[in-house]
Amino acid sequence: MGQEIHGAVADGFEAVREEFAAFVAAERPDYEGQLCAYVHGRRVVDLWTGNAADSLYGVFSSTMGAAHLVAALLVQDGTLELDRKVTYYWPEFGAEGKGAVTLRDLLTHRAGLIGIDAGFSAEELADDRAIAERLADQKPYWRPGTAFGYHALVIGALAGEVVRRATGHTLQEVYEERVRAPYALDFFLGLPESEEPRFRSVQPMTPTPEQRALLDAQPYGPHTLASIAFNTHVPEPGPPEGHANSRLVRAKGPASAGGVASARGLAKMYAAAISEVDDRPPLLKPDTVAEVGQIHSVGYDLVTRTHRAFGLGFQATSDPWYPFLGAGAFGHGGAGGTQAFADPRSGLAYGYTRRRMAYPGGAAPENGPLVSAVHRAALEMN
Template identity: 80%
Template sequence: MTQEISVHGTVAEGFEAVREEFAEFVAGERGDYEGQLCAYVHGRRVVDLWAGEGADGDSLYGVFSSTKGAAHLVAALLVQDGTLELDRKVTYYWPEFGVEGKGALTLRDLLAHRAGLVGTDTGFSAAELADDRALAERLADQRPFWRPGMAFGFHALVIGALTGEVVRRATGRTIQELYEERIRAPYGLDFHLGLPASREPRFRTTQPMLPTPEQQAQLNALPTGPHTLTAIAYNRHAPEPTDLESLPNDRTVRAKGPASVGGVASARGLAGMYAAMISEVAEKAPLLKEDTVAEFGQPHSVGYDLVARAHKSFGLGFQATADTWYPFLGAGAIGHSGDAGSQAFADPRSGLAYGYTRRRFAFPGGAAPENDRLALAVHRAALASR
């Protein structure tokens, strides 16, 4: 007998349908489901829901690639400040990067996943994956896997380290330090690039989800091989292949917060960050000007992703969310999903900021399928609330 899962939390007037949609989804899940949903509209929290035994609104989860949104919000702030220039060569900031044919690559192309540096020939150790500086040092010497700027592919485990090294060379500070000082601490966000020991009791260990027989058949049909570009991008060709699902369960990863995959957050933290990006929150002006949001959210790499082997759409460090995931969103929607199923984005045209987390990995990776219905319900309510 399936255990009934209760939904907790609140929604603002006009967002009751979101709670109903979330409750309907949760009712169809297995008894160990655990997740959170949060949304802001024009800087006001309008949805704050969670479900699952042992979970509450303050629970923290590994959010995998949703971390990239926090890292590249820092990059966007530095571009807005004039500290970084998108069309300068990466070597202007990081001279050692220019070997093996990488000398002409611009920062813009780097952020758009066009560098061809999805990994290294021999892979990374677990210690290196937790350390952005170590990753950057290895990648500086690596020959690209395609001609830089001529194609794109998801730099799944390394884009944050590459961006982070440019940031460090330009400012003398790490992405993690700047994120803490300029974004997380001022807004009190439960979205951490480096989880303090004091918050460890709130972390919920990521757990695998076994695929159904139908899903397993789909997995078995995928091309496989230890040295494919996909395998290299996810470090499966290393002497100790990376178990992606377990990355956040490593205290070293949580403590260091590598800027590609090491973030720990609640749905409140995810949505709160994107709300602060585009809206006035707590009497603070939006972090980014409209022009900056538009440039970073504008699709730069669209089409066949050499790593994902599928159609993808990237802005600068962010996913172009309307094209990649939800066509009902306004043009210029900007965000990033995470492999366990998390999703986070801002839709500037509706004023919506959205965050979703879950504990168990959702098949097949990336934004969990339930986000399709949840994001649509929130977006409809946001438009109706104008």
């Protein structure tokens, strides 16, 4: 028997609560999760299990959504130019044949700079400046621009170094000033000590037994692109949940996978990106929304060895995950099972979090029916 469902849904979204309740009833008794959605800037779904109303979770790669939103804002301002070479902002980046890489290449996982030969220490993975410094000297793993592959643990550090060079401020500082603080978002790139009890109030993040078995099987060989991108080629890589459970990671908020959030925080950030929220205009103008949602990289991902599609940094959420979403939907899932995105055509913004890392990894499978139910209700509301 699953846990009791708490929270509320707006009129017309009752089917979403029913879908969430059906999933929770079928899950393990220790399931903890949250689901939140906005339509045109209005919160229409706010559900959770047990005592998880105000809990914060490690959101792994969903963190990249915040990083790419910062980049989009700076492009919109004219502070960054997508087709300038990265070396214009960061001269040291040009070493080892990377001189022609543009910012657009970098943000769309086409730079071939997925990691480093020697791997990163756990301390380095918590520090975007340290990651960027080591990547500057690394030779790309494929000729930049000829293919793409998921830059799983480094894309935020790469973007962040460009942001720092262009603005004099870290990506985390820009995010705090322009996005998180104005909307009081429960989505942190650098969790204050004062908020730590909200993370510690839940059990440490752990995989499901099925996911643990998959991880223990070590599906990637020690010298593959995947092992380099996920830093499992080092002598003692440690369990992936260790990243979210590290106070050092949570405090520094590395912009690839170190964010801490609730479903409310995830959904509200994407709502603010495309809609008026809290009497504030959308963060992104229509032209910028179209730019970030336009597919830039699609096809065979050299790292994950799967079909994937990326917009301007963000995952193209409709391909391949939720093909019923509108063209130009953008967001990012995460290894903890999280999913978050904006669908500008329907006005939908969605956020989902859970404590246990989901099998087989990435955004949890239950997001499929949950997203479908929310999207159907949003269309009927429009």
